[in-house]
Amino acid sequence: MAIKDYIRERFFPHIWCPGCGHGMVLNGLLRAIEKIGLDKNEIVMVSGIGCSARISGYVDFHTMHTIHGRALAFATGIKMSRPELKLIVPMGDGDALAIGGNHFIHAARRNMDMTAIVINNRVYGMTGGQFSPLSGYGTMSTTSPYSNIDHAFDVVELSVAAGASFVGRTTTYHAQQMADILGQAIIHKGFSVVEIMSQCPTYFGRKNRLGSAIDMLEHFKENTTPIGSKAKQKNPDLIERGIFVQKKIPEYCDEYKKIIERAVKD
């Protein structure tokens, strides 16, 4: 199956800006799914609100475009009723960790088998470039014209602390690593979080004078390093990418099924 078979071609070209990282995430995700060889009917994609959430309209799986921050809650409902389906929940940084922050940590804690993709472009692009909880200290945005005084979450540390059983991070520049980690996250039985650092040349790039989409991709290349590399010891400011956590712990739907069986017996 070619990746074109997984998309709704009638909606292309997509609405994302030239050079937007969301298209690159879509590209990597389709390649990952193609490689695993999943059937379209086995997959449910649930998204919330924002530029990133538009991704569910472009893929030819079962899709739901739901309310802001609550994609994981809807996905939880679907998974509970149809545990055999593969749930993929792409979210933006604001959607996942500001509006949906509480859903995010509790979904991670429950370890329900689904894949949460946090597409982190560090800004609310759709609504005009407001700062998000991942913009970080000292960044510029339309709502922080004198620079942002909020500190950012670390998605990986947050997910690990919340109990996710698979945690990875990559960037849009590392296209092959992205497809690889997404594939492993989808196969993993349990709650998987993949942070994909992405570029918003229109808002975050322009406001922070980071140049074009190409310059931002070069920035990802220069400022990230594989986990445990020597470069990280020399320069602690480098952001590590790779798979941070991959552990086997009881999955929620399996455990729930056992509870039902016990209750029926009694």
Add this chain to the structure above:
Amino acid sequence: MDEPKLKEHVINRDWCKGCGICVHFCPKKVLELDDGDKAFAKRPEDCICCKLCEFMCPDLAIEIISSRGTARRAPTKGLL
């Protein structure tokens, strides 16, 4: 092992938005933007079928048709 041979760059001009990512990251500088800001293969004979353009295109607008389905590993370090 045989090197894959390029058959064709299939570029969907309606989907390409001219961001230039493929042009910049192509290790052999095969692609360029035309007057209408759409990518095209200027030097297809230099293409090594690494498919980096296809993997990175945000608009899913490029497809490399080669003699072998699988991609040769991109020579650019750090992508894996």
